[in-house]
Amino acid sequence: MRTTAPMQATRTRRATRAGQRGQITIIAGFLMVGLAGVVGLAVDAGMAYVTKARLNAAVDAAAVAAARAVTNGTTQAEQTASARQAATDFFNANYPTGYLGGTPSLNTTSVQFDRGKVTIGVSATSTMPLTLTKVLGFNNIAVAASSTSIRKDLDMVFVIDSSGSMSPVWSTVRSNANSFLNQFSPSTDRVGLVHFSSGGVSDIAIRTSQRGFDRPAMQTRITGMSNGGNTNYAEGLWQARAQLNSIPALNRSSLRVIVFFSDGRPNTLAATYQLNGNRTCAGGITATSxxxxxxxxxxxxxxxxxxxxxxxxxxxxxxxxxxxxxPTYYNAHNASDTEFLIVGGSPNTVTSSTNGGNLSKNVYNAATNVPLAMASALRSAGVYIFTLGLDGNGGFDQDLLRNMANTSDAKLYNNQQPSGIYCYAATINDLRPCFAKLASEILRISQ
Structure with a gap:
């Protein structure tokens, strides 16, 4: 008698094995998909990280560029347009379309004016296609970044040496000085103008309450400025200091700056002198050496x-x-002033004697000591001093201008006071880059 039981059992075992193999295949498939997803997640996360870093750098650069460009224009509308254009240009330069396959989108740059402060807001996204993570059902990811730059208000006095030694380059000096003013906002920055030679002249006073300055009027004044005379640093600084101090304390800007330009060594000292003939003279004496x-x-x-x-x-x-x-003290403006020493001042020796050649020696030495003391007093009050020296016909002294600016390499460097910038223009062709360097640094610390 034939029986089918063993054959049925065999078929059942075969079917079971086949089912098991199918289950294993399905499980293996799920495992492969899962593994691909894990690997894809790691790869795409890395790509997103790189994209985020690049996007952050791009919006940071755009925000800084916009803060600098916001000075361009005479109205807030023009300044806003300038800032937004700069933000767009710098963003596109730092984050090109198609970077890692992404599609960038720069949002409208926010420009908010608040008295003397301008706040710039830049934000952007980049839609990045995913690779292996698509097996999990995700096709792309949006990466976002934002940056804010604040341009602080500025009180600045621009001091120009107009002494006779400037004659060969005077027209170029005036042109470059006018270009320098283009870097500052006529609606938010306060700017005053001083020039000096044998004495100091306050050409255009800084505004004491209202913000901004009349840039065209200031540039016209510089264009029409003549040159001639000696070199009296102390009076240039005195006039600049008087302008800054004329602003009520509660209304002063958070950033206060003096930009001081010269081509020579100081050789004139003004004071209230008691003369041998029983006369009093409030004026300057010059000693060229x-x-x-x-x-x-x-x-x-x-x-x-x-x-x-x-x-x-x-x-x-x-x-x-x-x-x-x-005189014991610098007292040209007021005979009773006792703030800045003449006799006993430093770093050069000054005595009270005017006999023989002592007058010239003491005037010459004090003509350097007094502006150094003034510069130190200004810095102690939080004022930054930026100096620019043009090598020319005026008996140039780079150490003096470094000390006035309090640069880290200055012989009299004081780490308790603000440190400015000194720029050396070896020739007239170096003057424009130096002015640009000073403007760039002022704008940098205003952010």
Whole structure:
């Protein structure tokens, strides 16, 4: 008798094995998909990280560029348009379309004016296609980044040396000075203008309450400015300091700056001098070297005006025209001032003697000491000083300008005071890059 039981059992075992193999195949398939998903997730996460880093850098660059460009234009609408255009240009340059297959989108740049402060907001996204993660049902991912840049308000006085040594390059100096002013906002930055030679002149006073400055008027004033006379650093700084201090304390900007430009060494000192002939003369004496003949007297508040009457000193001081002694303090503006030492000042030795060649030596040394003391007082009040030196016909002193700016390599560097920038222009062709460097650094610290 035939039986089918063993054959049925065999078929059942075969079917079971086949089912098991199918289940294993399905499980293996799921495992492969899962593994691909894990690998894809790691790969795509890495790509997203790189995209995010690049996007962050692009919006940061755009925000900084916009903060600098917001100074362009005479109205807030023009300045907003300039900032947005700069943001777009810098974003596109730093994040090109198609980077890692992504599609970038820059949102409209936010530009908010709040009195003297401008806040720039830049944000963007990049839609990045996914690769292996698609097996999990995801096709792309949007990466976002944002950056904010704040341009602080600025109070600045621009001080220009207009001495006679500038004659060969004067037209180029004025042109570059005007270009320098284009870097600052006429609606939010306060700017004052001073020029000096034998004395110091406040050409355009800084505004004391309202923000902004009349840039066209200031540039016209510079274009029409003449040159001639000696070099009186102290009066240039005095006028700049007076302008900054004229702003009420509660209304002063968070960033206060003096930009000081010269091509020579100071050689003139103004003070209230008691003369041998029982006369008093408030004016400047010039000594072009420690051993030269002292000349005077010059008005301390005019570019190059020789005083007359009691102060009629002539080309060389002698006899009753010579001071009895050097004043103890810098007191040209007020005979009772005792803020800045003349006699006993530093770093150069100054005595009270005016006998023989001592007058020239003491005037020459004090002409350097006093502006250094003024610069230190300004920095102690939080004012940044930026200096620019043009190598020319004026007996140039780079160390002096470094010390005034308090650069880290200055001999008299004070780490407790703000450190500015000194730029050296070896020739007239280096003047424009130097002005650009100073403007760039001022805008950098204003952010």
């Amino acid at each position: 420690a051993s030269s003949n002292a000349t005077g007297y010059y008005a301390f508040d005019r570019q190059d005006t020789t005083l007359t009457g009691n102060c009629d000193g002539g080309s060389s001081l002698s006899g009753n025209e010579v001071p009895k002694e050097m």
